[in-house]
Structure formats: structure tokens, C-alpha cells
Amino acid sequence: MSLFRTCPDSGFYFHKSAESLMKANAVAAAVSLLVAGVLALGVVLTRWQEVHLLDASTFYMVLTAHGINALIFWIIFFEIAILYFASSTLLRCRLAAPRWAWTAFILMLVGAIMNNVAVFQGNSSVMMTSYVPMQAEPHFYLGLILFAVGALIGIFVFFGTLVIAKDENTYEGSVPLVTFGGVTAAIIAVFTIAGGAIILVPTFLWSVGYISHIDAQMYRVVWWVLGHSSQQVNVATHVAVWYLIAGVVFGARPMSEKVSRAAYLLYIFFLQLACAHHILVDPGISSEWKVFNTSYAMYLAVLASMIHGLTVPGAIEVAQREKGYTKGLFEWLRKAPWGNPVFSGMFISLVTFGFIGGITGVVMGTEQINLIIHNTIYVPAHFHATVVTGTTMAFMSLTYLLIPALFRRKVFMPTMAKLQPFVFGGGMVIMILFLLGAGTMGVSRRHWDMDFTGALLNFEYAGIAYTMVAIGSIGGVLAIVGGAMYLLVTVGSLLFGEKLEPSAGFLQSFGKPLDASCYRSGDAGRALAAPKPVEEHGSAGFEAPGTFALALLLLVTFIVYYFINWKYLASVWQLG
């Protein structure tokens, strides 16, 4: 008989072992974010040419560690916690094989530490992409491989839990949309890790001398199978988090289950192996393949994101209108709980992901336009809009929900929590916009010195490029302050937040269960809300005009910006 509790405030079901695992993974994620954030300070204060804090070799080491800790460790630890939540909690089911889940956690932890050790020893400043033939120490690759194996086990625990839930009939009908999003993410993650194994295992063997040569072009093609699909895992997951938050905060239901689920399926079918947009200006790859692979002839993955971009706020709008916020196009949005960081963070995530991350991504992923963007600082600016203001902010919002529900603590320093999404999101948006600008001026990414000190020849960037990098860096510092606020609130809550239920003490926040009296055994109390009769939901014409107007604004912005870039491309040297 498995032990579980139901959170008296949120009604969420927590299987005891799953609960501990979610906590452990979430805490490991937060620690990774802390490391990444401290390193981010070194990165921006060095890129800011007037400050130029670190020397070159430290900068490249710090940048390598920043990318890996943020993009890989923070995000994936958190995603594993979300997968356990989406399966065990939402389906009210015991977690499959908790021992395996702990093995997964420990492998991931060991891998993350090993990789960090390698980077900070100083001989593995190869950036997270570790392009061959530049070589890192063997334990750099081995750490990543162990981490990936751990993550894969975690994913199988997720699938196992789905099977158990189905077998034990813990839910009726289909899995919830949020869980469906988790399934999408998990399926793509399996492909990702397979791609990762195909490239990282040989690279590891090469670093210890068992393989003499790895083709640099082949490496890039296969590495980006991993690199690209992992980003799709992030998108699928943070979209699921958006739906979850819309449901929790507003009681919103999907406008149409059919449309939202179909959009998720498009992710599965059209993202796989779509790595070409990272290698558009590489030799040895034909234009036909690039054009086809980036778009699959109709950009159906982009279409899917555009659909979610409508249906998530649309669901919120419908729920708000049902509550009586019906004035004009936007009363539902004005009267939304902007003081609640769960909502504000999620909404900033949604808007910045769509308007900045999405649009810039598609534009620079266009075969010919990539010529004027590839490897400039435009690229990190773009993905900070997807993976930072998009994914990271969605996960931060979810944390504010989990502090009371999962950790059973009150949020510590609620005012700081209230401001946090605006400081973090605001700072990040400033950084992103100005670095996008600097990128169009030709400032390169992963570059220590805009002045090219020590170069034999000389080249000078326009003065405005320096200004843009400087303002962008100030935005970056502000974002780091916002990140620190997040960690202060979360760590503060876990350590000092008021306990909402009898606790097992200090370690409760790090994986130890609550006091034994909080748990019950068996299946009692698991019953789900009985399904209501058919709702003709969605068939009533225009239910979300405000959202539709926002979507049109997005489309117009998209079209204008897209053609501006073609026009700019048309002004450079003829190439062919």
C-alpha cells in the first residue's frame, strides 16, 4: 500500500515517494540556477566592454559553465520534477519504481558535479556545444553522459507511472491536457537523449583515445539533433506549465482539447531531428535539405506554438469573462491577478516567448537570413527569450505554486515574490532587445573582446554597438537581481517559511516527507471529480476577442519584422 496525502489547500494528490523526489529534483534545479546566475554576472560584466571584468580564459570557462548549468542542469532537473508531478500528482497515482527514480536522481547529480568539476579545472572551456576537434577532459563528456542516462531513467519512471495509472484506473477518460504535454515532452526527450548518446559516447571515447578522429561536420549535424530537440522538450514542458497555471489560477479549461492536443502532436511529428536551422551556413549540407528540414515545408511546429499562443490566454480570457470581466476587449486581462507571481510570471513568459523568442527564432532560422545573423550575439539574445523569459520564468511561476502545495510552507517575503517576475522579466527583456540590436551590428557571441586587443590587424565596431552591449548588460544585471530575488524567496521559504503542516524538520524541504500523520494509505480519497455532461464548449463563436486581437498583433509584428530582415539581407554583397 502506498502512502499519500492530499494537499488541503490545492487539492493536489501527493504520493509520498513521488513527493520526496519532486522536492529533491526541484532543489537540485534551484542550486544549478544559483550557480548559473552567479556565473551570468561574470559573463555580462565581461561582455560589457567598459567593465570587462574577467580575463579571457576565465571568461570562456565561466561562459561554458553558465550555459551548461542553466540550460542543462537547471532546466532538466526541474523538468524531471514536473514529469513526476504531471504523472503521479495529476493522475493521482503512485510513482512507478521510486528506487529507480532515486537512482536517476543520483546519476544526474553525480553527472552534473563531474561536469562542473571538469569545467572549473580549466581544461574544458569548450562551451556547451563542445564542437570537435576542440577537446575537453574525458570527465566533461562522461558527466554529461551520466546526467543523460539519469534523465532517461526518470523519463521511464514517468512512462511507468502512466501505465500504472491506466492499469489501476486512477482517472477516467483521457489524461489531462497538462499530462498530455508531459507525454509530448517525454517522447521528444527520448529522441533527444538517443541523439545525445550517438554523439557524446563517441566523443567521450575520442577524448580518452579509443577513437582517432571525429568528423567536425558530422558532429555538428548530430549534436544539433540533441541540441534542437532538447529545446522542444523545454517548449512542450513550459506550455504544459502555462496550461496548468491557467487551470489553477483561473479554473480555466482548454478552449478546445482537440486543438491543443493536436498542436502537441505537431511538436512530436515535426520537431524531431529538425536540426538544420543551427547549421544553415555550414559547408557540405545542401540547400534543399536545409530548407526542407527547417520548415518541413510548412513550419508545422511553429504553427503549433502559434496555436498554444492563442489557446492559453484564450482559455484564461474565457474563464475571466465567465466571472464577469466582460468590459471591452481587455478587462479580463487588466483585472487579472497581477500581484500573484504565479500568474504574472506565467503571463510574461507567454508574451515574451511569443513576441520575442518565437519571432526572432523563425526569422533567423530562415535559410538565407541566417547569413546575416549566424553566431552573432543576436543568437544568445534570441534564446534567452525562449529559454529564460520563456521556460525559466514559467518554471519560476510554478515554484510559487509548489512552495505551499508541495513543500507545505508559506511563501516567505511575499512582496519580494510579487515583484520578482517584473524585475527578472524586465531586466531580461532589456538585455534581449539590446543584444538583438548589437547582433545586427555584427557583435559576435562567445567573444571576450570587442576591441580585439592583441590582434595584428584592426577593426572597429560602430560606437552604437558598444552602447547596445552596455545597456544590454545593465539589463542583464537587473535580471540577475531578479534571479537572486527568486532564489531568496524560494530558499527563504524552504528554510524559514511558516510551516503549513507538521513537519519532519529542516530536511523536509530537501526531500524528507512531512510528519507521518499527514499521510494516509491506500486508494481512499483519490476519487476524481465526476465528469460533467457534454459541454458544447468552444462552439459559441468568438469567446475570446481580446486574445484574438493580441494574436493578430503578434502576426502583424511577425510579418513586418520578417520582411524587414529580408530587406536588410538584400542590401549586403551578392552571394551565391
Place this chain on the structure above:
Amino acid sequence: MTSYLPPSDRIWWKVPVGREEVVWIALALTWCLIMFLMMPYWHIYGKQNLSNEAYQTTPAKFGSRVEDMIKAHKVSEEKGIPVVHPPAGSDVYMLGRLWQWWPILELEKDKSYRLHLSSMDWQHGFSIQPINVNLQVIPGYEMVITVTPDKAGEYGVVCNEYCGIGHHTMLGKIYVKE
């Protein structure tokens, strides 16, 4: 019921879809198709495209072709780096190595050249500034792309693929003469 509970309607796939979603999907799909078609369109009518011409090579092979060009067309030297003025319309070469673009090219305005690029060691990024045209340079591969400079002046070649500690000193030059 809500997004995180099972759909209340067990046959949710039969529930009709709202009008704004249908309209939005139609608009978005149309836009996606236009974006796709822009790429083949530009291959036919646009003037800035990738070449699709590339060969496998070796550092030794590529290096000796670069040296042949330098021997034949060197006009001067700048800080120890040869400046080469090959005939208009010819094949011109530039190699990337730790941490140098070699040699300096002198081209003529409005003339086309077949530019060959490769790396002697690690990956490099060939980034012509200030026009901001960027190409990936990979050891073992030789990319050939036809360039037609349309403005005279001095252009910097920045390396924008991280290539180790001297990455920021890897700066080359292209002169375009009237």
C-alpha cells in the same frame, strides 16, 4: 473540467472547435506557407544565397592551394601577412587557423570571385564586418561561395566561432577597391 483534470467530455475529439481558433489556425498556416515559399523564391530571384558547393579536403591540400595563390598574386604585406590581389573573376582563398585569417584579400568592386574557405585546425566563424555576413568554417571541408562586393572599402573578418583563448585576436581583412 480544467487543464489539469481529465477532459470532462470523454469524447473530446468530437466537440466542435471555436471560431477564433479556426480562423487563427487558417491565418497562421497561411503565414507558415508563405514563410516556407520565401526560401525557394529567394533561391530563384534573390541575390544572396548559399552556394551548395563544398568539398572534403585536408589542411595540407587546402593550405598548399592558398600558398599557390599567394605566390602568384601577392602585391604587398601588412604586419607580416601577405596582401593578395587575384584577377577579377578568379578563385580566391582564405584559410582560418589559430588565430589568424590568411591572407589579406584585395578584391575589385562589382567583380565576382569564387571564395574558398576552410580551416587548418578547429572550427572558425568567417564574419565579414560591417556588412555582417557570416559563414561557418570547418576543418576538412572547403566551402566555395561566389561573392560580389558592391561597395569599396575596408572590411574586417572577425572570427565568430569560439576557437580557444586567442579567439578574440583572430581578425582578418578584405579590401575592396574601386
